[in-house]
Amino acid sequence: MSQSLFEKLGGEAAVDAAVDIFYRKVLSDDRIAHFFESVDMEAQAAKQKAFLTMAFGGPHHYSGLDMRRGHAHLVKNGLNDAHFDAVMENLAATMQELKVPEELIAEAAAIAESTRNDVLGR
Amino acid sequence: MPNIRYDGQIYSLRDGQSVLECLTEHGASVPFGCRAGICQACLMRAEVGRPPEASQKGLKPTLKAKNYFLACICNPEETLSVSLPGNELSRTPATIVGMELLNAEIMQVSLKAHEQIEYRAGQFINLYQGENLARSYSVASLPTEDPHIHIHVRRVPQGKVSNWVHDALRPGDTIDIQGPGGDCYYLPGSPEQGLLLIGTGSGLAPLYGVVRDALAQGHIGPIRLFHGSRTPNGLYLTDKLRELTRAYSNFEYTACLSGSHVSKEFASGRVHQIALNEVPNLTGWRVFLCGHPEMVKAAQKKAFLAGASMKDIVCDAFTSRVIPS
Structure with missing residues (x-):
């Protein structure tokens, strides 16, 4: 049996290693930081972890509908493609920092990219 | 097979069954989400018995120390009495x-x-x-x-x-x-880790406890305590803290005043800004933040961006927190 993406990336340990780096990048990114201004940081870190788990091909129970509901209030406040692109950049930069091979980064990016229309409520 | 005691009932665990599966199969009410040990929605606590280490994956050290575990990935080897967080206090x-x-x-x-x-x-x-x-x-x-x-x-x-x-x-x-x-306490096991403690007002109370606990347990890493107030009248325990700095070379105490006309013996400015200027790189540090909610929130973000891991930032905002009884 061939290894899944999640296994190739190193499973939950890889998510744990990535979550602080990713969240720090997002919070420091002026293009999107304002969406995170008033949130509870611990709850948000848990959400970032769930997001990375999904992008890394790990177990998750998100549906397109969850993605829509979870981001609807942000779409109302102007969340658009440019912001989604910024998150995608931060995701790739996080994985590069962790020395993940480019082809695996591309696989994870494709999974994250597949949520774009749901996240943006289209 | 071990049993699970929960909410006045005893459930017997089938082979290979998780605590969550066992409880939900019998109609017990337990919140859950991913069922994969990741989302932490099914966080529970063992009041009697020790949960297996594997069921505490990803939890904060403070929660692990208090026998919290994730029900969905918990296959206990012994009988456990379990409760949901927040229901255990009498x-x-x-x-x-x-x-x-x-x-x-x-x-x-x-x-x-x-x-x-x-x-x-x-x-x-x-x-x-x-x-x-x-x-x-x-x-x-x-x-x-x-x-x-x-x-x-x-x-x-x-x-x-x-x-x-x-x-x-x-x-x-x-x-x-x-x-x-609450999770605001010293965890032994990393005696060389740097500890940064920032408090305003009576937020000094838990920090004073944590500092003394760390010192009593032989902590050897740097311990930096910053206490903030608007005026000198809001400071307290200053003599005892200065005594501790003389007794322990790894402990430093800085009293910070945010009001005007601050005399030279104090640091002038907002306590978390002074602290983060003094300790700009918090990679590997454990950070305790207690007191005014706005200070705690601002400092939490600054500490995280300065390199502290989310798991190592302990926040105790003094709002009107009351444990539901």
């Missing part, structure tokens, strides 16, 4: 054995609990005025060194409980307390 009477003003607005209350309470310095207890009115106060004492529980009650304008404590409560009185709760 009330016990305590007698006031001492009251001492530490500054114009902060009263140290010493309590002797009628039943022994196992707490760690820095956690909080709820103090009840009568049947239903409670406020949370952090514990400044050290169970191994102080015979009684010490809390610091700041007189809050219009504060029902704090004014009652200051004006009406006297040594010899008996009141109800509940707890302890």
Whole structure:
């Protein structure tokens, strides 16, 4: 049996290693930081972890509908493609920092990219 | 096979079944989400018995130490009595054995609990005025060194409980307390880790407890305590803290004043900004933030961006937090 993406990336340990780096990048990114201004940081870190788990091909129970509901209030406040692109950049930069091979980064990016229309409520 | 005791019922665990599967199969009400040990929605606590280490994956060290676990990935080898977080606290009477003003607005209350309470310095207890009115106060004492529980009650304008404590409560009185709760305490195991502690007002109470606990347990890494107030009148325990800096070379204490005309013996400015300027790289550090909610929130973000891991930032914002009874 061939290894899944999640296994190739190193499973939950890889998510744990990535979550602080990713969240720090997002919070420091002026293009999107304002969406995170008033949130509870611990709850948000848990959400970032769930997001990375999904992008890394790990177990998750998100549906397109969850993605829509979870981001609807942000779409109302102007969340658009440019912001989604910024998150995608931060995701790739996080994985590069962790020395993940480019082809695996591309696989994870494709999974994250597949949520774009749901996240943006289209 | 081991049993699971929960909410007054006993359930027997089938081979290979998780605690969550066992409980939900019998219709017990337990929140859950991913069922993969990641989302932490099914967080529970073992009151009796030890949960397997594998079921504590990803939890904060403070939660692990208190036998919290994730029900969905918990396959226990022994019988466990489990509860949901927040339901485990009962009330016990305590007698006031001492009251001492530490500054114009902060009263140290010493309590002797009628039943022994196992707490760690820095956690909080709820103090009840009568049947239903409670406020949370952090514990400044050290169970191994102080015979009684010490809390610091700041007189809050219009504060029902704090004014009652200051004006009406006297040594010899008996009141109800509940707890302890909260994650703000020293964790042994990383004696070389840097510790940064930032507090405003009576947020010094838990930090004083954590500092003394760390020193008593032989912590050798740097310990930096910053206490902030607007004016010198809001500072307290300064002599005791300066004594500690003389006794322990790895401990430093900085009193910070945010008001105007600050004399040279104090640092001038907002306490978390001074602290983060002094310790700009927090990679690998553990950070304790206690007191004013806005300070705690701002400092949490700064500390995280300065390299502290989310798991190593302990926040104790002094809002009107009350444990549901």
